[in-house]
Amino acid sequence: MVHENLADVSDRLIYASILVYALAMLALCAEWAFSSRRFAAEAVEAVPVKALVGAGGPEVAEILPAAPPARERAEKFGRIGLSLAVLGFLLHLGGMACRGLAVDRVPWGNMYEFSSMSALAAMGVFLALTRKYDIRWLGVFVVTPVLLTLGLAVTVLYTDAQQLQPALQSYWLVIHVIAAVTSAGAFTVGAALSILYLVKEHAERTGSATLSRLPAADALDRIAYRVHAFVFPLWTFAVIAGAIWAENAWGRYWGWDPKETWAFITWVVYAAYLHARATAGWKGRRAAAVALTGFGCFLFNYFVVNLVVTGLHSYAGT
């Protein structure tokens, strides 16, 4: 039974969230533009970077010298951007909830729904981080992939609200996929942080003033690690839950199906990242590169294996 009205509401909410996210992205870009102009004009090195990383917005203002207008404007755009991001997230959440209600099941049963859910998870992870760290500067780098994912979801991957095929009718769908989809979101945020770390680290080494708004490379590396340390056990859980489900559906918990193989590759590469961080000569840049490789494997599994390579896990949903 599919409730067409609710499915319609869901689609509209998703479109609305795309619009609001786009506005959020513009506002957050404006924040970058204004703040970099300001920072180019002033000696930033004087500002204790440690304070910038950890403290909330107001505290930063206390530490910094009298704020010039560009800075105030940047701050305003930043706040607007973050508020819009929250609004977009709520619309997005509402859209997914309606989709679930429309089909009387969890809204993650085909690629359109997986993609929308992982975009939602990426936003969720980012917004949760902003409550703990002062990382509004990360916003652009999360909202952009979220917009791309949602754009792809509503165009290429869109599937009408439908019931599930028998292979997916299992409570393991609820457990396994929510873990995988949340991992996808968190991996995205982790990758964004690792890229920023690499850029910042390069800037610090070459003494360039680009990205002076960002915290020190060390601090970025630490936050990136935190995110990856959060997502690695979750991904481990997703893989184990998937294995249990496979055992229940096909009688074997591991069969080296392409999807399983790439889940394994992704897992091993992220394990290598955690090892690299504890190995002399691999910490820092190389470890970040390993984390990005892991994200590449994850994306490969999601897009290439789902859409191109065939296997038992073909739920692209058309």
Place this chain on the structure above:
Amino acid sequence: MTITDSSVDAAPVPPPIGAVGMARWAWRQLTSMRTALILLFLLALGAIPGSLIPQRGVDPVAVVEFRNRHPELASWYDKASLFEVFSSPWFSAIYLLLMVSLIGCLVPRTRVYLRAVRARPPATPRNLERLPEHRAVTLDPGADADPETALATAAAALRRRRFRVETYEGSISAERGYLRDTGNLVFHLSLVVVLVGIAVGHLYGMRGSALVVEGQGFSNTVTQYDNLRTGPRFDVDDLSPFTLTLKDFQARYEEAGNQRGAAREFEAKVTVIDAPGSPPRADGIRVNHPLNLGGSKVFLGPHGYAPAVTVRDGNGNVVFAGAVPFLPVDPVGLSSRGVVKVPDAAPTQLGFQGFFLPTAAFDLQRGPFSTFPEPRLPRLVLNVWSGDLGLDDGVPQSVYRLDTTDMTQVKESTKADAQPLTQSLAVGDTMTLPGLGSLTFDGYREWVVLQVAEDPGRTPALAGGALALAGLLASLFVRPRRVWVRARRDEAGRTVVEVAALARSEGPDLAADVDGVVEALKSSNSSGSSDSSAATAAAPKE
């Protein structure tokens, strides 16, 4: 983590001379973190061809097709075991080396760990102000402001914060977070457990499948399987002695929308006899809902149609009657292809090949096809061959393929320009073969593939997985740290207490621990004044 520092930073040194020295050097290299890292990469890299090249264990048909299309390349792939990556010698070598490295690295680490757990928290360093987190408090002179009382207060506060506390001369040393190293060891050990579980499954497990048509039975013995893979240590006499009869296969499909024809529900209704002599009972097998029969699990596999036909030969004798499974070739409409072989027909053997169309339709591009998987307009479209079926050559033949090398196609008539005979039959229709006999389409039944699996390694593997996860959580989220407190009297006779902390992993909130102790000291010395050291200003929020 500190207990592994020696292995973590071992820089490559040239190998020493002598066999023993060499061996020791090789072992150290193998069990170093760097080697573990490289092996992990190799493992990931090695798995890639296994996902892109068809694998015999996953999709044997695709392997055969690949071989036909690229015979040259296939022979190279064979040399490198690329059709069986995950059981190839080189892939096994990678993971076995990784396991050896893991065990070689776990044993000494476990030893160090056990020593660390039993040891007292380490002696208080001389210069506490050099530690990353440091505060000094000067207590107001009073009854409870002597150094011993202050230390006792601090120790109590630390114990409340679940630190292990050790008293030294004029100071205390406290530590917590041992669970991190425990978790790390448990995690790595569990990986070994998972691997053992997998090995047990390979050695003592079995997997098989059998195609069963509605109305037919299946008893769990070797001969009834179409496909059976048993582990080297599996005893076929241990197959659990059940019998199943497929009563009915029920399917429901999407009726409308762009997913019309997509599967929605499958159920195989079966009668089960658990062991010879047990009473029959009714049960059902659905996708995701296997049947558990005495250690074996029975899963619902693919399904399809088996048209039932009666064949009479040129002499009018019934030489074949029964349902013949056809294989689906189109997942949407479930058009199915198959053959009927009639070796007993006279004057010549007969072979029919063609399609079963559950809901038949016809257009010029596709010819006959099916628009819906349910039998709403069932048609059997066949052409006919006569001659030698080639069944006596001793070469095994597929029951789904007709070998027409020694056969000729039956024509509509005996005229020279006659077309090959092709007929579309509705249920009850008969096609007549001039001089050779006839075939009557009696009806159709459904078939399912039942997959049976037994895996005694699955519980250990699952337990290993769960343990690994628990260990991982402890290893990543427990934050070990040390706190030291030193109390002494200054020249004025007041008690000065220093509190300092050191993290043993990334990111514990040291300030909170130090603040906690300082608070306890101040509140027990109610009007205490403090001068925080400058080094601790503006602690980061993270």
